[in-house]
Amino acid sequence: MNVLLVGGGGREAALAWALARSPRLTSLSAAPGNAGIGRLARRIPIAADDVPALAAHAIAERYDLVVIGPEAPLCGGLADRLRDAGLDVFGPSAAAARIEGSKAFAKELMARHGIPTAGFHIFDDADEARRYLAGAAYPLVVKADGLAAGKGVVIAQDPATAIAAAAEMLSGHAFGEAGRRVVVEEMLSGREASCFVLADGTTTLELAACQDYKRAGDGDRGPNTGGMGTYSPSVWIDERTASEVRERISIPTIRGLAEEGAPFHGVLFIGLMLTASGPKVLEFNARFGDPETQVLVPRLDGDWLELLAAAARGELRGMRARFSERAAVCVVMAAGGYPGGYAKGSPIEGLDEAASLADVAVFHAGTEIDDMGRVVTAGGRVLGVTALGDTIAGARDRAYEAVARIRWDLELHRTDIAADAISETAPLRPPRG
Numbered sequence: 001m002n003v004l005l006v007g008g009g010g011r012e013a014a015l016a017w018a019l020a021r022s023p024r025l026t027s028l029s030a031a032p033g034n035a036g037i038g039r040l041a042r043r044i045p046i047a048a049d050d051v052p053a054l055a056a057h058a059i060a061e062r063y064d065l066v067v068i069g070p071e072a073p074l075c076g077g078l079a080d081r082l083r084d085a086g087l088d089v090f091g092p093s094a095a096a097a098r099i100e101g102s103k104a105f106a107k108e109l110m111a112r113h114g115i116p117t118a119g120f121h122i123f124d125d126a127d128e129a130r131r132y133l134a135g136a137a138y139p140l141v142v143k144a145d146g147l148a149a150g151k152g153v154v155i156a157q158d159p160a161t162a163i164a165a166a167a168e169m170l171s172g173h174a175f176g177e178a179g180r181r182v183v184v185e186e187m188l189s190g191r192e193a194s195c196f197v198l199a200d201g202t203t204t205l206e207l208a209a210c211q212d213y214k215r216a217g218d219g220d221r222g223p224n225t226g227g228m229g230t231y232s233p234s235v236w237i238d239e240r241t242a243s244e245v246r247e248r249i250s251i252p253t254i255r256g257l258a259e260e261g262a263p264f265h266g267v268l269f270i271g272l273m274l275t276a277s278g279p280k281v282l283e284f285n286a287r288f289g290d291p292e293t294q295v296l297v298p299r300l301d302g303d304w305l306e307l308l309a310a311a312a313r314g315e316l317r318g319m320r321a322r323f324s325e326r327a328a329v330c331v332v333m334a335a336g337g338y339p340g341g342y343a344k345g346s347p348i349e350g351l352d353e354a355a356s357l358a359d360v361a362v363f364h365a366g367t368e369i370d371d372m373g374r375v376v377t378a379g380g381r382v383l384g385v386t387a388l389g390d391t392i393a394g395a396r397d398r399a400y401e402a403v404a405r406i407r408w409d410l411e412l413h414r415t416d417i418a419a420d421a422i423s424e425t426a427p428l429r430p431p432r433g
């Protein structure tokens with residue numbers, strides 16, 4: 001198969017690594033890719049959110065499969081355009097991707113189908129929001145409806161904070177159109193976890209669960225980021241929780257979208273809160289997680305290309321995804337200053353040395369090749385260093401051993417990824433496949 005992969009971050013580097021190992025692959029192209037992806041794929045210089053140019057390129061090349069990594073082109077309708085032209089696409093239509101692109105859509109879908117989530121109210125009028133918030137019980141969560149790069153969520157302890165956040169969002173100053181509606185939610189408490197299911201429109205196929213470390217600093221301190229590290233399997237999702245997620249969340253969500261005329265082809269990312277009264281949905285994403293993909297991908301005992309193509313073609317029925325008993329840990333190495341301002345262009349040393357360790361994969365995220373042919377930093381999250389091990393502790397030690405071999409000016413990483421998992425549960429509970 002000739003495959004086009006859309007995107008150029010760490011998630012896509014892990015997907016490129018997975019696709020490149022498939023015996024079914026004839027050629028791999030990536031738009032735009034990054035320095036690491038460029039070792040495995042032909043790079044096409046089109047930005048991941050340039051839907052018209054991506055569509056024109058993919059249709060002209062008649063790829064056998066297009067795998068869309070990030071949310072922006074999904075919400076922008078890239079999958080629709082390609083499917084209309086007869087191509088097989090891993091990634092939902094714009095209508096189905098609203099499950100990520102509009103929090104109000106996702107909440108109303110969950111309400112219609114009885115899917116467990118925090119109680120909520122939706123507002124598009126600042127006066128109505130103010131009236132409600134003035135008399136509500138606190139704490140509460142105020143969210144911008146649309147894509148806000150993980151920044152459109154305010155946890156408010158009092159009416160003044162909530163009213164200010166809602167007014168700022170509804171004014172359009174904070175997030176533009178993404179904030180023109182707000183969702184006000186009940187605050188949930190518990191532990192967060194990330195679950196993933198492939199869907200081919202009707203059939204779902206469960207993947208392994210992961211834990212993501214979202215804060216910039218050790219001990220979960222500092223600002224929110226896209227994710228500073230992950231491990232899989234999650235030690236917090238036991239068989240009973242997994243079956244609740246399957247029966248009460250994954251299957252009804254995919255069925256609900258299909259019934260409402262928006263069948264979902266791709267991967268549904270379920271951001272969960274594990275509460276005292278069971279798992280509840282915090283958010284859905286219409287794509288793989290980053291850096292969750294960097295720990296999911298190496299744990300599959302099987303062919304990712306076969307699974308992604310089956311999801312694209314409506315052929316998941318009867319298929320299985322078997323995950324290895326081994327654990328994976330990914331440590332993100334970021335540019336100093338991330339998630340705020342950071343420098344680009346620093347040469348990265350030690351990449352080959354790190355990648356030569358057994359059971360280690362160094363997935364590039366924000367990297368480029370400079371004029372002198374060196375691999376340099378080109379983004380906030382620069383690398384995702386993943387290691388496999390027989391236990392989470394073993395994978396973690398190996399990942400940090402690899403991290404220690406890589407250097408650049410002002411490099412930054414957390415030192416406590418997966419540390420809580422090994423203090424609370426050793427040895428690793430057997431993962432479910």
Ligand code: AMP
Binds near residue numbers: 153185187189282283
């Ligand atoms: P979201 O983009 O909706 O996932 O929100 C980002 C983060 O805000 C989540 O990962 C949670 O840490 C937190 N959050 C969102 N909604 C809630 C909620 N209803 N209760 C508690 N925390 C929440």
Ligand code: GLY
Binds near residue numbers: 212227285289290
């Ligand atoms: N790591 C969280 C995300 O991909 O949205």
